[in-house]
Ligand SMILES: Nc1ncnc2c1ncn2[C@@H]1O[C@H](COP(=O)(O)OP(=O)(O)OP(=O)(O)O)[C@@H](O)[C@H]1O
């Protein structure tokens with residue numbers, strides 16, 4: 001069988017993803033958090049693992065730089081990547097929400113401004129509601145935006161709700177659920193069918 005390349009998100013969901021792979025019997029040599037290595041091979045030499053930024057996983061998979069990826073639904077939606085989404089791995093569970101101050105949104109007749117790490121998701125949501133918005137792309141600490149007057153509301157992911165609460169904001173609307181998904185490059189799904197399907201089946205056993 002041909003070797004397949006798996007793009008795995010560094011960061012928050014990395015540990016759980018690796019645990020899931022191990023539960024399915026896929027182990028990587030020398031995998032350690034202290035290491036700065038970004039490429040690893042599994043014990044059977046069927047899988048080459050590359051560690052990439054969470055936000056970049058859909059890009060690697062869409063372009064065929066990786067055959068398979070483990071990525072958050074948030075980043076998949078934002079990238080609008082043309083890939084197959086195969087399995088919900090049920091890790092990194094949270095949801096998208098619109099948040100802001102609890103009082104009626106005061107925009108003084110101006111267009112609603114929305115700060116987000118996910119401007120595509122934000123625009124799509126407000127377009128569906130026929131609300132014109134201006135989005136401001138941020139890369140983190142998004143909850144600051146309404147406090148500091150940078151934006152009227154935010155679109156961000158919420159898990160425990162602590163970040164929202166501790167910054168005096170309120171969830172105004174709950175949007176799509178987010179979790180980690182297994183995604184596959186469309187060409188690899190056919191050209192490396194045997195290896196790809198073997199990997200999907202293996203991972204499925206880890207989910208049971
Ligand atoms: N609070 C959260 N609870 C659960 N899952 C989360 C939470 N925040 C992020 N995630 C999930 O984990 C994935 C990776 O998050 P992580 O914070 O590592 O990425 P990031 O925000 O791109 O980090 P950084 O920019 O610091 O590398 C996200 O794409 C999302 O699917």
Ligand SMILES: O=P(O)(O)OC[C@H]1O[C@H](OP(=O)(O)OP(=O)(O)O)[C@H](O)[C@@H]1O
Pocket residue numbers: 139140141142143156157158159160161162163164
């Ligand atoms: O509902 P909670 O459990 O509080 O989790 C939600 C927070 O987690 C994520 O931020 P992250 O920790 O990735 O930080 P950053 O995006 O601000 O860097 C997200 O952007 C929220 O700010």
